[in-house]
Amino acid sequence: MIGRLRQLAAARPRQTDAALALLIFVAAIATALLTEVDREISVAPGVTWPRIPLLALMTLPLAWRRERPLTVLLTVAAAAVAAGLLGYSTGAAAFGLVLALVSAAYYRGRTTTVVGSVVGAATIVFMLLVFPPPGDAVSSENTAFNVAVIVLALITGDVLRGHREALAELAERNRRLERLRDVEKREAVTQDRMRIARELHDIVGHALAAVTLQARAGQRLAPRDPAAARAAFEQIEEVASRALGETREAVGVMRSGAERAELRPQPTLDDLPELVRAVTTPEVRVTLRRPDGAGAALPPAVQASAYRIVQESLANVVKHAGPAAAVVTVAEAAGGGLRVEVRDDGRGDGASRAAGAHGDDRAEASRAGGSGIGGMRARADQLGGSLAAGPAPGGGWLVAARLPGARR
Known part of the structure; x- marks a missing residue:
């Protein structure tokens, strides 16, 4: 199930982000009904109307968190600051701010993480000092908690970004290796073709030269020495037969699987006497x-x-x-x-x-x-x-x- 959701999110990122933003917005409205309307009233008969657009600004912009992460973060943060100044509890909308922080660090890099941490922490301290909550003293524990949430959200985004970049680098390295293997395969095929071409050149060239030489000798010897002429023609048959076999062998190398010819051993230095005998004529x-x-x-x-x-x-x-x-x-x-x-x-x-x-x-x-x-x-x-x-x-x-x- 989780795997299918991941595939769907990867295939349709915009629709996924829009659905997530809408879900957080609905959750924020629901939690707002269960919390105080402001910091001086402890009952919650409903949601005051100024809170709805603020909750919307803290959640719905998340639909564009991939394309414009900084713009989304600034919008959500501004709405959160306004809610804090007005004394509204944001409820589940706070998750929108956390997600905006994570997205900014994930999609914009480490500089955004550092700057966002410093600015976010300074903003919280400034707000608590200049606009303290009505009826409450400034709590160092509350301040530290809020600062920690901002820093941890940004660090989480930075870690996820590093993981994504490492995976992307690994994928690119694998692609380069695949391309290199393809190049090496093509070069190997080219080298094999050149080797086979040299083999065919040597086999056919030598055979034709020997046949030509023996044919000339046979023609000259036929009138006065039929036996020697016959030997020359027999030599032609032997050379041609051997060349045909070696040519089939070289061509067989280019075949594959069941079509591969049954190859004979490569010639060795012990085959030189036969080669010399085939070439020798008067x-x-x-x-x-x-x-x-x-x-x-x-x-x-x-x-x-x-x-x-x-x-x-x-x-x-x-x-x-x-x-x-x-x-x-x-x-x-x-x-x-x-x-x-x-x-x-x-x-x-x-x-x-x-x-x-x-x-x-x-x-x-x-x-x-x-x-x-x-x-x-x-x-x-x-x-x-x-x-x-x-x-x-x-x-x-x-x-x-x-x-x-x-x-x-």
Whole structure:
């Protein structure tokens, strides 16, 4: 029941305040019938007419206590002072003054609380000294009680205001956290999409480069060496089949729930020999140097990134270097971590080589097939490593990466 009343009051604050003001006014009229008409008459045959507008001024303005708390307080206080000067008992209307004090402190802040306490106490003392009640001596107990009521009402409003502000601050903090979580979710989705895009670029780019290279070799070998040509075409089938499976795996990551594909493990450094074998042809001869199985104990994320860097580098060799020999070196780095290098001696496109020798970024973009080197750098950066690519001393092209021993 109380919960429903609170919901109703929160939904219709003006109507609630108006009903409360009217209720206090009716209670004030009722109590006035049971009290003395003035301080000299001890019977109460009725309510004298000047008291009715004063009781109304002490109660009905409470309907606007939220919008104009100070105006309401001044109106109610002035009516209370007038009633006191005329010797009228206010009865239940005194609750209107208390509520006006609480509302002023609640809706206007701590300054109003302090000023209201001082002014209210001074006003009561002034009235009791200058206009003492007829026939009564000024009572210090009565004065202290009235001052205490004013101060406690203002303090109550101030405490409630502080509680409201704390709840509002907590709600705002929760909203900020929700917005931050939404931003983090969007950033995570963006990062996942970029990662998947890099995976697809590496998978498809390498596969197409290897297929193109093996197809050329098969065409040249078919007239004079059918067996070698057949082996090249079988290699095309193997590379294409593997690329198709890896593409399905990458796309499966984007699915959810029952639609999620059954994913295979990420490639590791132990898969490099198969990668080198798939790329090697009479035109592009690739040698793998991996002393003592370097990097075998590294985390899967580091091994997968190293594999993708080698894969993209070899795809670039196939696409841009022309007839060449390439050396893939995977070794333990000084101070820990992994050193990955892919060096080729191909000449490739003379224009791009010349531009690359002068540091033209367009040459790098050409060698990377658009975004390959950027993707490799992103992989290394994501792990806390580094990657450089450019013309090698003495000719050819060099991709050198340094990956940490653990993901940072």
